[in-house]
Amino acid sequence: MNGAAPGTRHAGTTLVRCAGVHKAYDLGDTQVAALRGVDLVIDEPGFFAIMGPSGSGKSTLLHLLAALDSPDAGTVEINGIDLSGMSDKELTSFRRTKIGIVFQQFNLIPTLTAIENVRLPAMLAGTDDAEVGRRAEELLNRLGLSGRSEHRPDALSGGEQQRVAIARALLFKPRILYADEPTGNLDSTSSKRLWALLKEIASEQQLTIVMVTHEPSAAVNCKRVFVLTDGVVRGIIEVENMDAGGMATRYQQLVSAVS
């Protein structure tokens, strides 16, 4: 895999693969190493989480996986395509059509209606047509927003805005959806409803969802949790039949072992 041309798709592909990924940032006069050799593989559809304390590098890792940034060293492959060395234009196109991204702050365009926000990736791709319009309406209906499509974000609740963001992320039927603390700005009831919805969609569409979270109550919805501390993966928690309390305990064990 090393030395192959950027964007090469490899046989026997896994969905997500990171190998020896390093990433550092300049903050004023100092350089902060956010990731120090991350290795991670996801090779099946489902719900996956990346957890870690504040400053562990989980958002940085998500940005690399979502083609928002490039690693300083190592490789990142999504769906068999090596992202390292891709140009900005190639990464942009990749983000638009191959993956979906959902943010904690919803990040809808305030001057567009809900349906326009959902159709935005197609508009940027130059493929916004009637078919896309129908798909957008279907997604909004599926996410419980029928009748709200002409409302602007300031007329929607937090949960509704996040569902619009999810609909936007799913417009081009990506195989992978990335979510950065998607319930961080929601109340507990809305959060639970959102988890349930995401699990349904993941199951229906054979979607792989990779989310960053620090909430054990959110992580228990996942199949597997990657625990990140100090820029490296410290452990992997297989969540099957685990409850939130058990999740929290196991997470604390992994995190404490480092300190």
Place this chain on the structure above:
Amino acid sequence: MRAAWRLATNSLSQRFLRTGLLVCSVALCASLIVAVSCAMASLNRAVETRIEETVGAADARVDRRRSVVQTFDLSVASDVAKWPGVALAVPKLQRAADALPKKAAPARPGEAAVPGGARSNAEGQTGAGPGKSPIFNPLAGLLRSGQTPAVRLTLSGIDPEREQRLRPLKVLRGKALSGLDEVVLEQNTATKLGVDVGDSVTLTLGKPASPLKVVGIVQQPGLSAIFEKLGAFVTLPTIWKLAGQGEQISEIDIVLAPGTDAEKWVAQNLPRLAPSPGLVLDVSAKISAGFQQNVRSNQIGFTMASVLAFLAAAFIITTGLTTSVTERTRELSVLRCIGGTKFQLAASQVLVGFLVGLIGGVIGVPLGAFGSWAMVQIFHEQLPAGFSLSGLGIVLGMGGSVMSGVIGGLWPAIAASRVSPLEGLSVRSRPIAGKWFWLSLVVGLALLGVHAVIVGVLSNAESTFWLYVFLGVPCLMAGYFMLSVPVTRLVAIVFAGPMSSVLRLPGRMLSGTLRATPYRHGYTAGAMMLGLALMVAIWTNGRAVMRDWLDQLEVPDAFAVGLFAYPEETLAKIRAVDGIKSATPISLLPVDLPANKAQGVQGLNKFQTSFIGFEPREFFSMTALKWEMPTDAPSIERAKQRLAEGGAIIVSREFLVNRDIPLGGTIEIKSGNNKATFEVVGVVRSPGLDVVSKFYQVGEGMNDQAVNSVFGSREDLKNKFNFTAWNLIQIAFSDEVKAVAERKPPPGPTARGPDVVLGDVRSLLGLGILEIGSALEIKDKIREVISGTLLVASVVAIGAMVISCFAVANLIVAGIQARQFEFGVLRAVGSPRWLLGRLVIGEALVIGIASCLLGTAMGMQGAWGGQKLYQIIIGIVVQVHPPWGAIAAGCGAVLGITLLATLPAAMRLVNRPPRALLGAMKG
């Protein structure tokens, strides 16, 4: 591209208020440009129409303008009519006359209509005994009765039938002229006299006054309408009767057969006039040629001014859109996250600029045309040709608006394309990029350096002028715009503390806010500075012209301007008036000189030199000229002697600067077919005769610029150029009259002032005097014109400030919206709402102060450049001193406008609940 278009239209339509403010800036700019250009086009068309009416169908003219006696026999017209190629020869005699208004009372019993002491000579001229303040005017008895004074007008004696074929008069009331003792009045003349068709009007040309019957009122023809001169028409026999002259005329207008080349015809037929010395044959196109050149030069100047105005609008748009990009960083980074390309984001900004410019132009262009149309309706008498739509103005207005929008969108496009997908998603505070601050400072100073080099170092007039206009001024504007960031930072450092105390703001809140967003505050200050800079530059140069040129002019005590049909007699009469010490004749002949340094910029000014001839002995005894070279008394005496001997001239300081001729150097001067070489024997401060002659439009053509004249003897004019006409009589008052004029204690109880003395001189009717004026009067009138021009130009500057008011409002609103969450946090932690308002006002005041500093500095540097242009184009050398009054007024306006632009947004902020402010963080 479709995506970029949709992003652009969405951005504009959803931010209606801010879009509207930017569009208003552009629209106002476009409307001003179009209004000015349409007004100029309407005026030009009116003048063109008037010129056509003046010249009529005439292709050539015969007159005697270069002679002492300016009339000649009617038989010449009969001869000219028989020349080959002549279709029509139209004779005319023009004289100055006095008319009595209708309301004047008749002479009281016992008073003679021609008071005692008056006598007339064979030519019908009245005279008076020497040594007295004579009554020369048969109407003087009526004048002394205290009634309405006589009205001076130009009386034209015409052949009605031939004149109608050449220059048809438009009869408004009554009928055309046909017989003896009839008169047709121009409309404004009839109004002034209070007469109408059927009334009688008394006219005099020096003989006893004759009542004539008003048979018609006509539209003012020719240029008299533009310059508000008064006129009337009588038949030739009538004017001969009034003047007591034989069959004399002053000009013959010639219409040639169709297809005849006027220039060639004149050259071929000039020898036919050889038997009649003093007669001049010339093409009539000379009048319109000069005018056309002026129109072209005005258009060039106007185009340059428009380009600069729209460059300023582009700065405003740049600042507004860049602030918008900064405010929408998160939104732009989300677009990048979900697949928007750099090109799409950049293109959307350029399209936003394009749309702002387009909409601004669509609104502004018709608005400006309408404004100009309204002005033409109000001044319809002065602009009889009506409203003219200027194609150039519309193209500049529309094209300039669109280009300013596109150019204004370029930097925001670059800024938008540089937004990374991660930038807006981070909630971590980021330090301000310092390198751009220093880059602004360095680039700004470098641009100002370019301007300074062009003004201060370059010496070639041609290259200096064009480089200054196309490089120097744009660099000046861009340089101060770049400096606006560091200057605002400096102002913030100095003023934030005291202002926080005055506004009761806690700690370093104000300075912290200003420090956090230096570019937004700086460029807002830059957007405001242009109007103030214009005002400072205009007033600096205007005051400098008045102080260093006008006040230094050594204008004669008084002068008489006229046709001087009997100049020697006129001179004797004037010398005989009590209060006049001496009088001397002055002749003025337009001449051609070798190409000079300023010829390349003739597109901006028709540059005509005049040879002003005087009697050296008399002139120097009357005039205390200030000699620049030579300076010692013996050398000055030698120079005066050389002038009297002939073949020598003295010149003004400005002339020497432009011609680059040393003292003692020679210059060849041409007039018509005559040429002669003269030695420059002295350099003086301008004796003001050129100004006087220009002021009263003495000499050929209507647009000669007689500044930079040469001064020599009348003898040289006669011997070398065959020119003997008199154009001015320079008058020196006695010491007693001067004392009264200077408000010093009069030497005697019966000392007369200048007005009384000139009133007596004015009464010398029938002797060809058109105008009488004093030095004070002419200087006051010029000062009035300059002051009026300054006021009008100040209106333009204030207009520029109002334009930028919309831009500042846009920026203040954008700045508040970008920081809504911060303001929400402040309210959440307990800050009272009025504190937010005071914070925003404090920021606005810092912006206003920075703008005042920038505008003043830019204005002074611009005035320094303007001083150089004065020297190149007009030849006037002036010094630059700050006009503190104008600066104070301008700064007051800037601060006021900044606060006015801020208050609505501040009030909205104050009234918004904290929850709404905090909600700006989400989404």
